[in-house]
Amino acid sequence: xxxxxxxxxxxxxxxxxxxxxxxxxxxxxxxxxxxxxxxxxxxxxxxxxxxxxxxxxxxxxxxxxxxxxxxxxxxxxxxxxxxxxxxxxxxxxxxxxxxxxxxxxxxxxxxxxxxxxxxxxxxxxxxxxxxxxxxxxxxxxxxxxxxxxxxxxxxxxxxxxxxxxxxxxxxxxxxxxxxxxxxxxxxxxxxxxxxxxxxxxxxxxxxxxxxxxxxxxxxxxxxxxxxxxxxxxxxxxxxxxxxxxxxxxxxxxxxxxxxxxxxxxxxxxxxxxxxxxxxxxxxxxxxxxxxxxxxxxxxxxxxxxxxxxxxxxxxxxxxxxxxxxxxxxxxxxxxxxxxxxxxxxxxxxxxxxxxxxxxxxxxxxxxxxxxxxxxxxxxxxxxxxxxxxxxxxxxxxxxxxxxxxxxxxx
Amino acid sequence: xxxxxxxxxxxxxxxxxxxxxxxxxxxxxxxxxxxxxxxxxxxxxxxxxxxxxxxxxxxxxxxxxxxxxxxxxxxxxxxxxxxxxxxxxxxxxxxxxxxxxxxxxxxxxxxxxxxxxxxxxxxxxxxxxxxxxxxxxxxxxxxxx
Numbered sequence: 378x379x380x381x382x383x384x385x386x387x388x389x390x391x392x393x394x395x396x397x398x399x400x401x402x403x404x405x406x407x408x409x410x411x412x413x414x415x416x417x418x419x420x421x422x423x424x425x426x427x428x429x430x431x432x433x434x435x436x437x438x439x440x441x442x443x444x445x446x447x448x449x450x451x452x453x454x455x456x457x458x459x460x461x462x463x464x465x466x467x468x469x470x471x472x473x474x475x476x477x478x479x480x481x482x483x484x485x486x487x488x489x490x491x492x493x494x495x496x497x498x499x500x501x502x503x504x505x506x507x508x509x510x511x512x513x514x515x516x517x518x519x520x521x522x523x524x525x526x527x528x529x530x531x532x533x534x535x536x537x538x539x540x541x542x543x544x545x546x547x548x549x550x551x552x553x554x555x556x557x558x559x560x561x562x563x564x565x566x567x568x569x570x571x572x573x574x575x576x577x578x579x580x581x582x583x584x585x586x587x588x589x590x591x592x593x594x595x596x597x598x599x600x601x602x603x604x605x606x607x608x609x610x611x612x613x614x615x616x617x618x619x620x621x622x623x624x625x626x627x628x629x630x631x632x633x634x635x636x637x638x639x640x641x642x643x644x645x646x647x648x649x650x651x652x653x654x655x656x657x658x659x660x661x662x663x664x665x666x667x668x669x670x671x672x673x674x675x676x677x678x679x680x681x682x683x684x685x686x687x688x689x690x691x692x693x694x695x696x697x698x699x700x701x702x703x704x705x706x707x708x709x710x711x712x713x714x715x716x717x718x719x720x721x722x723x724x725x726x727x728x729x730x731x732x733x734x735x736x737x738x739x740x741x742x743x744x745x746x747x748x749x750x751x752x753x754x755x756x757x758x759x760x761x762x763x764x765x766x767x768x769x770x771x772x773x774x775x776x777x778x779x780x781x782x783x784x785x786x787x
Numbered sequence: 788x789x790x791x792x793x794x795x796x797x798x799x800x801x802x803x804x805x806x807x808x809x810x811x812x813x814x815x816x817x818x819x820x821x822x823x824x825x826x827x828x829x830x831x832x833x834x835x836x837x838x839x840x841x842x843x844x845x846x847x848x849x850x851x852x853x854x855x856x857x858x859x860x861x862x863x864x865x866x867x868x869x870x871x872x873x874x875x876x877x878x879x880x881x882x883x884x885x886x887x888x889x890x891x892x893x894x895x896x897x898x899x900x901x902x903x904x905x906x907x908x909x910x911x912x913x914x915x916x917x918x919x920x921x922x923x924x925x926x927x928x929x930x931x932x
Contacts (some may be wrong), residue, residue, distance in 0.1 A: 462904075468905075500856045501856070504917060535815065536816070538819070538856040539816070539857075554851065555814030573808050580834070597888060614907065616907050617906075622874075622906065622908075623907045656871065691873055702873060712901055713901060
């Protein structure tokens with residue numbers, strides 16, 4: 378079931394060191410990259426069907442093409458602000474195969490005609506961004522980066538300081554510019570992000586780390602895996618009530634239950650499965666009877682009323698109290714709302730408070746009605762998708778596990 | 788009280804300036820530098836950062852207060868952060884927090900934080916910023932003695 382493309386070097390000892398990395402194919406895609414034109418590189422990525430792996434799932438090639446019409450300085454910003462609960466894949470790339478990321482950055486910069494890339498790493502990942510920085514220094518020493526390289530690319534590691542919302546790409550740029558991390562209003566047509574007014578590509582770590590394989594082996598080789606609409610592989614991860622939580626790379630389209638049972642080692646203590654939050658906390662929860670026929674690709678999970686998100690599954694066993702689980706998640710949203718939009722700032726705060734009443738079993742029918750109305754008021758009325766995500770989380774729990782909430786009503 | 792960057796940091800700042808198109812982008816890196824140097828961010832330091840980045844003091848203050856990792860006060864004790872988000876809670880983070888509160892709150896400041904991206908190692912905590920995964924009471928007792 379496992380297909381290692383991005384995770385190939387994860388288990389190799391000292392894989393973060395450049396000599397080990399070089400022995401294991403790192404930087405080997407670059408020779409062929411520079412023989413092609415930037416346009417050809419972008420085309421290969423478009424043909425491969427590579428989709429953004431930070432949660433959105435947009436076509437990477439299309440996103441790269443958006444920068445074509447812009448002249449002047451261009452930037453590549455790598456989003457390593459991984460903070461979605463249940464997601465820990467990017468951290469593994471940073472600490473176990475940073476040279477793969479660097480290789481991907483060089484190729485991507487070449488394709489979009491950029492000479493500088495910022496890697497925005499969440500502040501909590503200090504140990505791991507230190508490993509990344511050492512790898513970057515090594516790459517400078519060996520002339521893969523800097524002015525003596527075949528193609529000039531500089532990489533700057535930029536540390537965040539503890540704000541989930543900075544994983545939203547426009548908030549990330551705001552933060553990079555030295556502001557509070559408030560998401561920006563979206564333009565009325567699809568266009569790239571702007572860093573100090575210059576066109577900027579923002580991609581997730583795993584997306585960029587998938588680039589070298591595709592460029593070395595071709596778009597077709599990547600499409601060999603996965604489904605027609607969700608081609609390739611992804612670093613799916615599993616945590617919660619399972620025996621062997623971790624990161625396992627599999628092609629898109631694999632059965633969710635099979636993944637949890639075979640790779641996640643099944644439910645801890647031989648208990649029964651109750652539900653799965655499929656792609657990071659922000660994707661609606663799926664009860665066991667839907668999990669049975671769910672597969673790990675964008676289309677299937679969308680059709681089943683959830684989303685693939687970051688591919689970080691949180692598995693809940695039969696003993697988990699869904700009221701308490703929702704309380705945990707709403708506390709997270711309350712804590713992480715940036716406070717810019719009123720429906721989100723107030724909605725996340727009040728829904729968190731109302732959940733306390735359910736946990737204490739002092740809630741009334743009116744509280745349930747208010748919770749539902751808060752969910753409606755948060756959906757589609759804010760600048761970014763943070764509040765709609767919180768709203769869909771509430772809806773998911775109430776849709777599939779309403780009875781548990783009703784039991785808490787006096 | 789005034790704030791002065793160390794010589795090493797002053798040199799680093801000169802280098803950093805070359806890495807960004809505008810000085811304003813230096814705000815987060817400089818604030819980190821301040822916090823590393825002093826263990827917190829003082830008013831004087833914020834004024835210094837404002838000078839270097841050519842921004843107002845209040846803008847810097849606004850930035851510092853947005854991000855949870857920046858500290859306006861010097862911590863009196865060493866810090867332990869316990870992740871409380873779902874995967875950790877499902878694996879006993881509440882017990883770990885209670886255990887730490889009961890036994891170590893005199894020597895350590897024990898904080899609860901949201902997802903740290905170590906869900907496969909739940910429950911997890913950090914000790915002085917360093918990740919500890921799959922923590923148990925026994926291990927904490929051993930490490931914190």
